[in-house]
Amino acid sequence: MRHCDDEVLAALALGEPVDASxxxxxxxxxRCAHEVAELRDLQATLVDAGPAGPLVAPPDGVWEAIDTQVRAEDDAASGSVVPLTAGRRPRRAPDRTFAGWVVGAAAAVGVAIGGVGVALALRDTAPEQSLxxxxxxADxxxxxxxxxxxxxRRDDGTEVLVxxxxxxxxxxxxxxxWLIDPDVVGMVSLGFLTADHGEFEIPAGYDVTAFPIVDISVEPADGDPTHSGDSITRGVLEG
Structure with missing residues (x-):
């Protein structure tokens, strides 16, 4: 299931209009409803502290520095296994309306937030996750x-294949x-890939150490739910 972007969640928390879908x-x-509720709680806390002055959006150079830092952190977290392909979904720029509100509100309660600190403040509202x-x-x-x-692994204990x-x-x-066992006998379908980026919740009871092979196959629309045998991409998960 693809969840809403941070910008959409922030807009809902602030009462701004969003797409009906x-x-x-x-x-x-x-999960998304919980994130919106947390953002609303954060807004209420900061508003209760009272404003210390007009909100001022930071210059464009600040967002470029934040984006560079976040990219570096994401690259370090993913390790040096392999670079992502050019087809990876591009990173979206932070929503400046919401980010500017967080910066100004945080300043009102005396919180000193630097360029990287703003990015961390925004990311703290998302569910915790661990690799x-x-x-x-490989093709x-x-x-x-x-x-x-x-x-x-999300903060609610569910595991997601990204x-x-x-x-x-x-x-x-x-x-x-698919996730497949080392003997290529047991396997579980997680869903269908429809874009460069996909997130698939792993059913409860399936341990990725027992099903470490990630497999992408071409499945004809023939009504047969079993694996077609026509795999095009594969990799082995390692902890």
Whole structure:
């Protein structure tokens, strides 16, 4: 399931209009609704502290510095397994309306927030997550790098497989994401890849140490739920 972007959650927390589809998603998604509630609590806390002056948006150079720092932190967290392919979804710039509000409100309660501190303040409102395992993906036809996969554990205990790879639709069928055991006998389907970036919740009871192989296959629309045997991308998760 793809969740709403931080900008959408911030807009909802501030009572600003959003797309109807995003509003419907938040209404049905416990995770996104929880994030909106936390942002509203943060807003209430800072507003109660009282304003110390007019809110001033930081210059553009600050956001460039923040983006550079966040990219460096994300790269370090993912390790040096393999660089992401050029098809990876581009990072969106921080929402300046909400970020400017956080900067000004934090200043009102005497919190000194530097360039990197603003990014951390924004990220603190998201659910905590920890890296469980990661894998370099390879194109099985050419053995070329094909992106990365990683398993993240959310703060509610659920585990999610995050796939970043160059997506290209095929006329032969849909691209299905699997976890497979080392004997290539037991396997579980996590869903279908429809973009360069995909997040798939791992069903309860499946341990990625027992199902460490990440496999992307071409599945024809033939009504057969089993693996087609036509794998195009694969990698092995390591903790």
């Amino acid at each position: 995003d509003a419907a998603h938040v209404a049905a998604c416990e 469980v395992a990661q894998a370099a993906l 099985l036809a050419t053995e070329a790098d094909a992106g990365t996969a990683r398993v993240e 796939v970043d790879t160059a997506y290209a639709p095929t006329a032969d069928g849909a691209l299905e994401v």
